[in-house]
Structure formats: C-alpha cells, structure tokens
Amino acid sequence: MKKILALVMAIVMMMAIAVPAFAGEISNTAPDAGESLVKTDTSAVGAGSYTVTYPAEIVIPWDAPTYDATYTVDTQLAVGKKINVSVADKTTGTLTGTMTATGTTDTLEYTLSGAVATEYDEVSNATETITFTVADWEKTIAEYSNYITFTVVLGDK
Secondary structure, eight states: OHHHHHHHHHHHHHHHHHHOOOOOOOOTTSOOOOOOOOOOTTTTTTEEEEEOOOOOOOOOOOOOSSEEEEEEEEEEEETEEEEHHHHHHOOOOOSSSEETTTTOOOEEEEEEEEEHHHHHOHHHHEEEEEEEEEEOOHHHHHEOOOEEEEEEEEEEO
C-alpha cells in the first residue's frame, strides 16, 4: 500500500510542477513561417541605475589662480527618466565658498564654475570638469580646507 501511495503522490507532484508551454506550430497544413514575440522584462530594474564618481579629496596647488577637478557620470535609466547633478559649497549651498586655514582664522575665498549643474538623459557616459577659482592668495601659507557637495536628483524628463 505504501508503494502505491508513494507512486500516486510522485505522479501528482510531477503533474503539479508541469508548466504548459504556449507555442506556435508549423505543419504541412499551416504556413511555413511563423512569428514569435520577443520582449524584455524591465520589472526588476525599475527606473534604472546611475553612478556619479567624484574625488574624495581635491588638492589645489598653492598660488594656482584656477584648478580643474573632474567627476564622471554613468547612467542607464528607464525611458523618460533623467538625473540632475549639481555641485555647491557645503556651507553656503552656492557656487562661492570659504576655505579656512587649519589652526587659524585665515580664509581663502573660492568660486566654482564649469559643470556645476548638469542634466543627463537615459544613457550617458560623461566626464565633467569643475573649476575652482581662488582670487586672492595673499594669505598665510597654510593648509586651507572646506567641503563641496555633489547632489543627484532622479526625475522625469
């Protein structure tokens, strides 16, 4: 009895996992060509992906009137999507900022220009340049520092 029950259960389990296949057919009574729909499944990728790669530290040589730093943007987004990348001084949120010397109250003012607010479409692979302009180097020679912020916003076109 156990063997029969095991055989019946095995047959039921095999039938439960059988998946019907929907297929076209060509035979001697049907045309000798057929069509099959091929499509992609985007349900697992959502709006897509993007990567903005920027330097963790930007070192401006002393007495350089301008200095260029680069960042890269790679996007693979869904149709109708875009990203906006902006760069600003962390403290002011603007394109002008102040670096403070370590251990003193001396400051250096700088201005950002270049690719400071840029839009990228569905598929992009770009290298962008930000220019730092320091107008007045007539300061105590020291290590001055501050932070800039990169902001990325995903949205619709």
